[in-house]
Amino acid sequence: MRKLLLLGAIALLGPGQALDVLAQVECSVASLQAKAPKGTTITGVSVVPAAEKVASYCRVDGHVAVPGNEVNFRLGLPTSGWNGKFYFSGIGGLGGRIGSLDKGLARGYASASTDTGHSADDPTWGSNRAKEIDYGHRGTHVAAVASKAIAAAFYAQPVQHAYFEGCSNGGRQAMMEVQRYPEDFDGIIGGHPATGTPMQAGRAIVYQHMLASPDNFLAAEKIELLSRATLAACDDKDGLKDGLITDPRACSFNVETLTCSPSAQGATGDKKNGDAADCLTPGQVTTVKKIYGGVKMKDGKTFAYGFPVGHEGGPTGWRAWISGVNPPVKQEDGSLAYGTERQPSGYGLMEPNFRFLALDNDDPKYSWKVLDIDRDMPRLKTMTEILSPLDPDLRPYKKHGGKLLVYHGWSDPGISAAGTVDYFDQMTTTPQVCPTGWNSGGEPAARG
Numbered sequence: 001m002r003k004l005l006l007l008g009a010i011a012l013l014g015p016g017q018a019l020d021v022l023a024q025v026e027c028s029v030a031s032l033q034a035k036a037p038k039g040t041t042i043t044g045v046s047v048v049p050a051a052e053k054v055a056s057y058c059r060v061d062g063h064v065a066v067p068g069n070e071v072n073f074r075l076g077l078p079t080s081g082w083n084g085k086f087y088f089s090g091i092g093g094l095g096g097r098i099g100s101l102d103k104g105l106a107r108g109y110a111s112a113s114t115d116t117g118h119s120a121d122d123p124t125w126g127s128n129r130a131k132e133i134d135y136g137h138r139g140t141h142v143a144a145v146a147s148k149a150i151a152a153a154f155y156a157q158p159v160q161h162a163y164f165e166g167c168s169n170g171g172r173q174a175m176m177e178v179q180r181y182p183e184d185f186d187g188i189i190g191g192h193p194a195t196g197t198p199m200q201a202g203r204a205i206v207y208q209h210m211l212a213s214p215d216n217f218l219a220a221e222k223i224e225l226l227s228r229a230t231l232a233a234c235d236d237k238d239g240l241k242d243g244l245i246t247d248p249r250a251c252s253f254n255v256e257t258l259t260c261s262p263s264a265q266g267a268t269g270d271k272k273n274g275d276a277a278d279c280l281t282p283g284q285v286t287t288v289k290k291i292y293g294g295v296k297m298k299d300g301k302t303f304a305y306g307f308p309v310g311h312e313g314g315p316t317g318w319r320a321w322i323s324g325v326n327p328p329v330k331q332e333d334g335s336l337a338y339g340t341e342r343q344p345s346g347y348g349l350m351e352p353n354f355r356f357l358a359l360d361n362d363d364p365k366y367s368w369k370v371l372d373i374d375r376d377m378p379r380l381k382t383m384t385e386i387l388s389p390l391d392p393d394l395r396p397y398k399k400h401g402g403k404l405l406v407y408h409g410w411s412d413p414g415i416s417a418a419g420t421v422d423y424f425d426q427m428t429t430t431p432q433v434c435p436t437g438w439n440s441g442g443e444p445a446a447r448g
């Protein structure tokens with residue numbers, strides 16, 4: 001293995017010049033293992049030559065021991081030109097692979113990522129509580145602590161600032177860090193934060209209805225019909241008729257206006273009465289209502305947020321996430337089932353969730369098909385706590401001096417922006433988190 005030893009002083013630079021810190025420790029397993037925190041094992045080290053936008057760096061692979069598991073991480077350490085800071089990249093989906101370090105490295109950050117404690121190739125990880133906890137939150141934390149410490153040792157000086165960025169499941173990792181490990185990062189960017197169990201439950205309730213009968217299924221042309229109708233009803237409600245529904249909260253759209261008349265007939269003549277290309281069957285209307293409506297508990301509280309009106313159509317809309325590019329196939333009992341190829345993304349994440357992640361104890365007899373929120377809530381409680389970043393009290397992170405940036409597109413068909421907006425309002429109305437009391441409407445929030 002090519003070894004690298006760069007001994008250099010910290011450059012003292014004038015205003016406007018980048019900090020250029022050189023490595024103080026050899027880029028080798030032995031040298032870095034000697035500097036690694038307790039419980040951290042370095043498994044591979046190599047110097048990666050400069051390529052396109054990324055300068056040469058020392059790549060460190062290793063794992064951190066936690067009770068019952070080992071969490072893999074990868075750390076990239078610029079061999080020169082370190083900007084003094086640390087950047088951690090989150091990962092999407094159900095984790096199980098290490099994210100790219102290039103974004104941070106290209107800007108001179110010491111950069112890290114983790115597989116969150118399991119491999120995506122391991123079908124049994126969801127039956128291991130330690131791995132579930134590491135996917136939920138702990139894996140990111142221990143990987144961040146270890147890789148920051150190795151970075152500081154490599155340059156023989158503390159990391160000036162540490163940042164986390166992630167989207168989707170990476171946004172969920174971001175919110176978990178903010179809520180549970182407020183000392184890890186100084187700045188956190190959470191995009192489209194996933195909410196774990198509630199989000200998956202919302203999907204399950206939609207699929208229970210949509211796949212119960214072909215009459216309920218939303219084929220691509222029906223989604224396009226709906227999308228045209230919501231755009232016609234809502235486009236100008238945000239103050240600008242531009243083909244975009246920029247604030248769905250400003251529009252009230254009633255999907256029942258699209259219901260087929262009982263005598264409607266398909267243009268090709270092979271459709272039964274009550275269905276046609278320019279309207280929705282009552283079963284389809286109910287499917288749409290469930291997507292917009294989310295899931296409420298018996299006590300009226302929202303458990304899963306519904307999706308905002310707008311941008312249902314197009315290849316990245318409901319077709320990609322909810323209904324699927326490959327339509328489901330009718331089964332002997334009259335229900336529909338997806339094949340294994342090109343499932344809708346929401347289904348592909350929800351199905352394994354209820355198979356091996358959602359319940360306190362895995363149950364082979366259980367699936368999304370039998371989920372009943374009110375009945376099953378006690379069985380979902382433990383994993384909801386492990387997977388779902390729902391705590392709005394960010395006082396510890398504020399006390400640390402941390403900054404949080406959250407973004408979420410209204411048109412996200414996989415994770416509801418309405419939930420993120422509601423979390424923001426809960427957070428900013430938590431006493432002492434946001435004393436000026438701003439809410440998502442840009443107005444001082446009412447205080448109870």
Ligand SMILES: [Ca+2]
Binds near residue numbers: 235238239242244245
């Ligand atoms: Ca508009």
